[in-house]
Amino acid sequence: MGRRPLASLAALAAVVVVVLFAQAHAAGQVQPPATTVTSAAKAWTPPVAPDGTPDLQGIWSNATLTPLERPKGLGTKEFYTEQEFAELMSRVRKGEVGPEGNLGAAASQPLRYDLSLYGFDLTKASFASNRRTSLIIGPDGVVPSMLPEAIKRNADRAAKNKGHEFDSHENRPLQERCILMGQEGLPMIPAVNDNNLLQIVQGTGWVAMLHEINHHTRIVPTDGRPHIPQNIRQWQGESVGRWEGKTLVVDTTNFTGRTANFRGSSEKLHLVERFTRVSDDMINYQFTVEDPTTWSKPWTAEIPMTKTEGPVYEWGCHEGNTMISNILRGARVADEEAAGKTGK
């Protein structure tokens, strides 16, 4: 199995982690001279997979301390200074989440787990932060405003279900039905800090990505083939990939219009993801989404993924889904009681 995040000095050599040296030192790690680090970072060459492509293989976590959208009040400030970041980290370590934001995924965790036990200790740089104030990059730092037609589309969808939420399984949310869980959706946005593992396995001409949650597996061809016909629509769209230098670029279309896709987008959603191995223990994941029927402009976010330990467990959701039948059964009992009261 993989090493503990940051178990080696090699991990510390990653350029983006260099800024965390103060924390690493505080956490009791030996700090090598800065010059060594610089040369190590320069000397690092990405590992190569059996088929000669850059090796992205391993088990990765996208747990992060950075919120998707920039906290209000930071304006166009894209990065914290080292000092600001050190202070922020120090507060997070004590469980104090201030006005800088909810810190995204990390927010609910201190209440739920002994983080050190699960390898989620907030002092560890496995939350590979790059000092960004938000995952969304650029001066705005927020999701662009939703177009009126998209607002209407989503409102109509919700209105159609209003008052019928408990009529049948078809009225229940997809995640409750184990059809599509929030965290397995594309693009890959960090949610709560469990079940956000991604295992990558590369075979000749294909890159397989297994999400622990709901055992969703994407197998991306990299042989230059085109997308499948437009009339074939899938919950997770359809992905084709290519290598651009050291970066795996994955282009996804063919999303379904049967649900409000990613953040209320339509079947026109077009997703481009970029996976770049930047150190032994880190992949830089960047995605750009565009949907001319939903947002006024495309937008881009960047999320560091850190190498973590396995195993990836089987996530059998549907097989044990007693929740949905209990919810519906409860609703039917309520129906009967209501009918009894009105003397029907």
Place this chain on the structure above:
Amino acid sequence: MIARVIAVCLLSLAATSALGQAPAYRAPRTSDGQPDLNGIWQALNSANWDLEGHDAAPGPTPSLGAVFARPPGLGVVEGNEIPYLPAAAAKKKQNQANWVMLDPEVKCYLPGVPRATYLPYPFQIVQSQKSILIAYEYAGAVRVVNMEAPTKPPADSWMGWSNGRWEGETLVIDVTSQNEETWFDRAGNFHSGALHVVERYTPRSPDILDYEATIEDPNVFSRPWKISMPLYRRAERNARLLEFRCVEFAEELLYGHLRKKP
């Protein structure tokens, strides 16, 4: 010159017959020197209807006529008979009689091993050195075969825990820790939580793998038994797995009785 050619031909014929069979096929190699099993594969038989030999029979829904009737098949069990213990044989019959109600495939549950292999859907092998990922189109089932030092299963699961190794041309996978919920086919053939499966994948030619699975379960069978079948490469140039998230196809069956009464 012609005589020499004939002589060479005769010699090679003699060599072949001396071995009693054609020379063993040697598959193309991955960069680490192992047989390259990468690709999309599918069984082409009626094993998922019944591992044992069976004749044609009407399907469960008469209104569908010939569609979804059971096709005949010679069976894939060595010796054709699954060696059930007496009590287990009775349970198998009961399963078969209540097939549509009890078969986990009908409910879109994860299929377990070996059934995942011969379900009537393609599956894909993504082969690397330390891990081999096998993804099945049916229900999005998947497993990652550990090719390093064998590891112990962290918990029982639907698809079990797979440790693999190479034996010459053959990928051998040892599967343990499967739960007792899965079946082998639509005929009610079943196992307990003590199931131990050893699979063997051996390339026969560029587009065919010979598949064998030895099945051992002392709670259910009197001895280990074996199934075997070829697996064929899906040779379409654009072949790939598509989404078959069958949960929504099974929901009416599972939750339809809980619909609001009109």
